[in-house]
Amino acid sequence: MASPRHVPVLLDRVVALLAPSLERAGAVYVDATLGLGGHAEAVLETFPQARLIGIDRDPDALALAGERLAPHADRTTFVHAVYDEIPDVLAELGLPDVDGIFFDLGVSSMQLDVRERGFAYAQDAPLDMRMDGHTGATAADVLNTYPAADLARVLRDYGEEKFAKRIADRIVAEREREPFTTSARLVELLYAAIPAPARRTGGHPAKRTFQALRIEVNDELNVLRRAVPAAIESINVGGRVVVESYHSLEDRLVKQAFAAATRSDVPVDMPFIPEGHEPTFRLVTRGAEKAVEPELTDNPRAASVRLRAIERIREDRAA
Numbered sequence: 471m472a473s474p475r476h477v478p479v480l481l482d483r484v485v486a487l488l489a490p491s492l493e494r495a496g497a498v499y500v501d502a503t504l505g506l507g508g509h510a511e512a513v514l515e516t517f518p519q520a521r522l523i524g525i526d527r528d529p530d531a532l533a534l535a536g537e538r539l540a541p542h543a544d545r546t547t548f549v550h551a552v553y554d555e556i557p558d559v560l561a562e563l564g565l566p567d568v569d570g571i572f573f574d575l576g577v578s579s580m581q582l583d584v585r586e587r588g589f590a591y592a593q594d595a596p597l598d599m600r601m602d603g604h605t606g607a608t609a610a611d612v613l614n615t616y617p618a619a620d621l622a623r624v625l626r627d628y629g630e631e632k633f634a635k636r637i638a639d640r641i642v643a644e645r646e647r648e649p650f651t652t653s654a655r656l657v658e659l660l661y662a663a664i665p666a667p668a669r670r671t672g673g674h675p676a677k678r679t680f681q682a683l684r685i686e687v688n689d690e691l692n693v694l695r696r697a698v699p700a701a702i703e704s705i706n707v708g709g710r711v712v713v714e715s716y717h718s719l720e721d722r723l724v725k726q727a728f729a730a731a732t733r734s735d736v737p738v739d740m741p742f743i744p745e746g747h748e749p750t751f752r753l754v755t756r757g758a759e760k761a762v763e764p765e766l767t768d769n770p771r772a773a774s775v776r777l778r779a780i781e782r783i784r785e786d787r788a789a
């Protein structure tokens with residue numbers, strides 16, 4: 471049986487939010503974070519007419535999802551890409567717009583489970599953390615080469631780590647002795663750098679630093695900042711974009727992009743909105759939806775999820 475970590479988060483709610491856009495004949499659905507294909511499988515089973523474009527930057531995820539979704543091979547297309555490339559992916563497939571796009575942000579349980587990928591701090595593993603497994607700088611490269619001020623910025627901005635400067639200074643001193651290669655030394659350093667009272671209340675001392683390194687290594691927030699508006703642009707009338715975020719930095723970017731799309735572009739003191747200037751999107755969720763019991767207990771990832779959805783209600787505004 472699958473472990474609880476493999477259960478797709480808010481699965482029924484995601485499918486329900488996509489339903490109005492995917493129930494139509496010939497609907498095209500983009501899963502921008504295919505992962506193990508859990509959400510995608512439910513979508514393919516629920517909407518027998520929908521075609522899936524499954525994107526992931528991790529080739530291993532695409533291979534595993536491909537096996538899982540083999541029974542639906544006649545209506546699936548898998549693309550190895552970073553999700554801010556959605557417009558290029560769709561252009562190459564000859565699809566000017568699509569009916570639904572879903573993002574389930576972050577790392578998959580598979581990435582966390584494979585020790586060599588270096589995402590988990592619970593075991594000593596190479597400090598890699600690259601989601602695609604081989605392109606660009608690793609977490610070890612970041613730790614061993616960034617100036618102390620840049621390290622502190624990464625830990626503060628991406629990890630919301632209160633002791634960012636103290637940790638960064640210790641990393642720089644420690645790497646002079648010997649460069650970092652595996653996670654155990656870093657975890658040990660974090661235990662020593664974070665004062666005991668903060669350790670008791672702030673969760674595992676490595677959690678925030680590992681999150682920050684992962685975001686930096688994969689340039690996650692900059693990619694997301696480009697990707698959500700690009701996804702919004704790619705949606706046809708009646709189509710929906712649904713996003714699950716797992717920390718406040720991601721959710722803030724999603725919220726801002728959705729707010730920009732649902733705002734009217736006329737001055738606030740204008741007594742009416744002239745034709746052609748109405749907002750082109752509407753929010754489908756009120757604020758960010760969270761998971762509730764029993765999912766909160768059954769699925770650890772659900773604890774931090776924030777779900778938002780938006781729907782296109784008319785073509786782009788007049789220029």
Ligand SMILES: C[S@@+](CC[C@H](N)C(=O)[O-])C[C@H]1O[C@@H](n2cnc3c(N)ncnc32)[C@H](O)[C@@H]1O
Pocket residue numbers: 478479502503504505506507508509510525526527528531551552553554574575576577578579601693
């Ligand atoms: C949380 S998992 C998705 C799990 C999936 N919904 C399921 O039910 O199995 C997130 C996936 O998104 C991928 N990913 C993260 N950032 C990405 C990006 N910028 N572009 C493409 N894929 C990305 C990761 O490699 C990972 O496989």
